[in-house]
Amino acid sequence: MTQSWNAIDAVPEPDLRTVFEGEADRLARFTLRVGGVRFDWSKTHITQELKTAFLSLADEQEFARRRDALFAGEKINNTEGRAAEHTAERGEGAPDSVATAKAFHNRMRALIDAIEAEAFGPVRHIVHVGIGGSALGPKLLMDALGRDTDRYDVAIVSNVDGCALEEAVKDFDPTTTLLAVASKTFTTTETMLNAQSVINWMVEGGVEDPYGRVVALTASPDKAIEWGVDETRILPFSETVGGRYSLWSSIGFPAALGLGWDAFESLLEGAAEMDRHFRLSALEENAPLMAAFIDQYYAHKKGCQTRGVFAYDERLRLLPDYLQQLEMESNGKSVKTDGSPVDGPTAPITWGGVGTDAQHAVFQLLHQGTQLTPVEFIASIEPGHGLDPAHHRVLLTNCFAQGAALMRGRANPDDPARAYPGGRPSTTILLEDVTPHVLGALIAFYEHRTFANAVLIGINPFDQFGVELGKEIAKSIETEGTSGFDPSTTALIELAMGADT
Numbered sequence: 342m343t344q345s346w347n348a349i350d351a352v353p354e355p356d357l358r359t360v361f362e363g364e365a366d367r368l369a370r371f372t373l374r375v376g377g378v379r380f381d382w383s384k385t386h387i388t389q390e391l392k393t394a395f396l397s398l399a400d401e402q403e404f405a406r407r408r409d410a411l412f413a414g415e416k417i418n419n420t421e422g423r424a425a426e427h428t429a430e431r432g433e434g435a436p437d438s439v440a441t442a443k444a445f446h447n448r449m450r451a452l453i454d455a456i457e458a459e460a461f462g463p464v465r466h467i468v469h470v471g472i473g474g475s476a477l478g479p480k481l482l483m484d485a486l487g488r489d490t491d492r493y494d495v496a497i498v499s500n501v502d503g504c505a506l507e508e509a510v511k512d513f514d515p516t517t518t519l520l521a522v523a524s525k526t527f528t529t530t531e532t533m534l535n536a537q538s539v540i541n542w543m544v545e546g547g548v549e550d551p552y553g554r555v556v557a558l559t560a561s562p563d564k565a566i567e568w569g570v571d572e573t574r575i576l577p578f579s580e581t582v583g584g585r586y587s588l589w590s591s592i593g594f595p596a597a598l599g600l601g602w603d604a605f606e607s608l609l610e611g612a613a614e615m616d617r618h619f620r621l622s623a624l625e626e627n628a629p630l631m632a633a634f635i636d637q638y639y640a641h642k643k644g645c646q647t648r649g650v651f652a653y654d655e656r657l658r659l660l661p662d663y664l665q666q667l668e669m670e671s672n673g674k675s676v677k678t679d680g681s682p683v684d685g686p687t688a689p690i691t692w693g694g695v696g697t698d699a700q701h702a703v704f705q706l707l708h709q710g711t712q713l714t715p716v717e718f719i720a721s722i723e724p725g726h727g728l729d730p731a732h733h734r735v736l737l738t739n740c741f742a743q744g745a746a747l748m749r750g751r752a753n754p755d756d757p758a759r760a761y762p763g764g765r766p767s768t769t770i771l772l773e774d775v776t777p778h779v780l781g782a783l784i785a786f787y788e789h790r791t792f793a794n795a796v797l798i799g800i801n802p803f804d805q806f807g808v809e810l811g812k813e814i815a816k817s818i819e820t821e822g823t824s825g826f827d828p829s830t831t832a833l834i835e836l837a838m839g840a841d842t
């Protein structure tokens with residue numbers, strides 16, 4: 342344990358049930374607004390004393406220097422020897438990288454203009470195939486922002502299970518479909534198989550030149566050309582943009598096409614506003630860093646292994662899925678940047694759902710279970726529909742009631758089964774509305790919070806070697822069959838796939 346951690350451990354724990362009583366300015370002190378997003382941490386265990394102790398930890402971990410290195414395009418992804426330049430996609434980063442990203446965006450815009458002008462014939466449907474970071478971001482954007490637009494029918498397919506693709510294209514006409522193949526590496530098995538099946542479906546549907554209707558979104562243009570995509574329809578992005586940080590690059594193509602270029606630009610501007618806040622504001626007033634302090638507190642001091650994220654807005658129902666990859670793939674690590682073992686918790690297991698559905702399914706455990714789960718509520722002041730305002734009122738009332746109930750609890754000495762312990766923390770993130778700008782700021786907040794957590798722990802959030810072993814073994818089953826496997830794996834392969842696999 343370092344000196345700073347000892348200082349954090351020495352801070353007395355406040356009682357959440359009474360925390361507002363002794364602190365008249367608690368709400369103002371632990372609330373911040375950035376880019377149309379209001380963060381309220383006042384219902385967590387954070388105190389001024391604790392914040393001061395965490396600020397020392399940030400100093401000890403050279404937080405300011407590492408943050409500046411991120412924006413300066415230094416090679417902070419040490420295990421892969423490269424920079425992490427997703428912020429350059431939003432215009433915030435090293436000037437050369439910003440210029441490259443701008444040129445790539447211009448290329449994407451020109452292709453979108455050409456598609457809109459029917460340069461490739463009429464296009465009605467877009468099938469975007471990609472997985473992980475090459476699907477989750479565009480999916481979230483289309484689901485959150487694309488509900489009222491009918492510019493194109495956009496289907497985003499990730500799972501290699503043929504049921505997913507079959508379902509996605511069942512109402513599409515192959516002759517008016519454009520295939521977007523999204524893969525940073527252009528080697529991912531699931532994506533390449535799905536892409537090939539879309540080509541086959543086009544051929545069967547009478548499309549004479551299916552490759553003429555393919556757009557590649559990739560950091561490996563050579564591989565896309567090898568696969569058959571014409572150079573003019575390759576939308577590159579930089580190798581320094583990580584997969585789970587790539588929705589701002591050409592990976593966002595289906596959203597830029599489906600929502601329109603203005604919406605895509607506004608998304609980037611919202612993210613840039615959060616970037617500037619993260620980069621320029623004092624550490625005492627820094628939203629992503631503050632959230633990371635609280636994450637670290639619950640992980641280390643209270644032993645919380647998970648964090649629940651509940652979107653009280655149907656438009657954000659895919660946010661928990663998106664955050665799972667962002668946080669768990671980034672920070673689910675066991676070694677520090679210097680190769681030494683991590684001696685404590687790293688990423689929380691991120692899970693969640695939508696309010697009010699989750700209330701009627703999983704909130705029992707949050708209120709009365711024996712494990713403590715910090716909860717994050719996300720709601721929007723403006724509704725996403727034109728129905729009776731009662732819908733939105735009931736939605737928000739429920740959201741705010743849950744936070745109050747978790748904190749306050751209710752004693753019941755006569756009937757313990759009906760008692761609520763209370764003292765359970767929650768953060769409320771209130772959006773002005775679910776617009777491209779606000780969503781851009783919100784996603785960038787989560788990216789920077791993930792980075793801030795990594796700095797406080799001392800790990801590299803930008804590699805993901807943990808996913809490689811399973812991929813290798815799957816490939817060896819394809820090529821070498823069952824030889825060398827344990828009896829359980831061998832039996833499964835033989836039973837489900839045939840003895841000579």
Ligand code: F6P
Binds near residue numbers: 473474670
């Ligand atoms: O296997 C994990 C992963 O590498 C993710 O990091 C990435 O987002 C996803 O696979 C897809 O990779 P690609 O964009 O190269 O197809």
